[in-house]
Amino acid sequence: MGVYQIIEEPDEVLRAKALPVNNINAGVIRVLDNMRDTLYAFDGVGLAAPQIGVSKRIIVVDPGDQYIELINPEIIEADGEQVGREGCLSVPNLWGTVKRANRVVVRGLNREAEPVEYEATELLARAFQHEIDHLDGVLFIDKASDLRRGKD
Numbered sequence: 759m760g761v762y763q764i765i766e767e768p769d770e771v772l773r774a775k776a777l778p779v780n781n782i783n784a785g786v787i788r789v790l791d792n793m794r795d796t797l798y799a800f801d802g803v804g805l806a807a808p809q810i811g812v813s814k815r816i817i818v819v820d821p822g823d824q825y826i827e828l829i830n831p832e833i834i835e836a837d838g839e840q841v842g843r844e845g846c847l848s849v850p851n852l853w854g855t856v857k858r859a860n861r862v863v864v865r866g867l868n869r870e871a872e873p874v875e876y877e878a879t880e881l882l883a884r885a886f887q888h889e890i891d892h893l894d895g896v897l898f899i900d901k902a903s904d905l906r907r908g909k910d
C-alpha cells in the first residue's frame with residue numbers, strides 16, 4: 759500500500775508533456791499500484807501520473823463502478839458534447855464548468871502490456887478526457903468557465 763502526496767498547481771510537472779512508457783517494468787507496476795491506492799485514499803474519480811510527480815503517460819480512473827488503468831492512453835474517437843462541473847485533486851477546492859465530448863473511445867495498454875480499448879460516455883468519458891489532458895500538461899482550469907469554490 760502506498761499513497762502518494764498529490765502535486766498541486768502551480769508546479770511545472772503538472773505543465774510538462776509526459777513521456778510515453780516504453781517498458782512496463784516493476785517500477786511502472788509499482789506506480790500503478792500506488793496510483794490506485796492514492797486514487798481511493800483521496801476519493802478521486804481519476805488520477806494521472808504527473809499528479810504524483812511522475813511525468814509518464816499513465817492514468818487510472820474509477821467513475822464509481824469500474825476501475826481502469828491505462829498506459830500510453832490515446833483518444834481515438836470523440837463525439838457529442840457534455841457540459842458539467844469538474845474538479846481536480848491538484849487544484850483543491852476549485853470547481854468549474856467544462857465542455858467535453860460526450861463519447862470517447864480510448865486505446866492504451868494494460869499492466870500486462872496488452873492493448874485495450876474502452877468506449878465511454880458521460881462521467882467515464884469526462885474522466886478519460888480530464889486525465890489524458892494531464893498528460894499533455896493541461897488542467898481543467900484552462901478550459902473551465904464559472905470557476906469557483908463549491909461543486910455546484
Ligand code: CO
Pocket residue numbers: 845846847848888889892
Ligand atoms: Co485532475
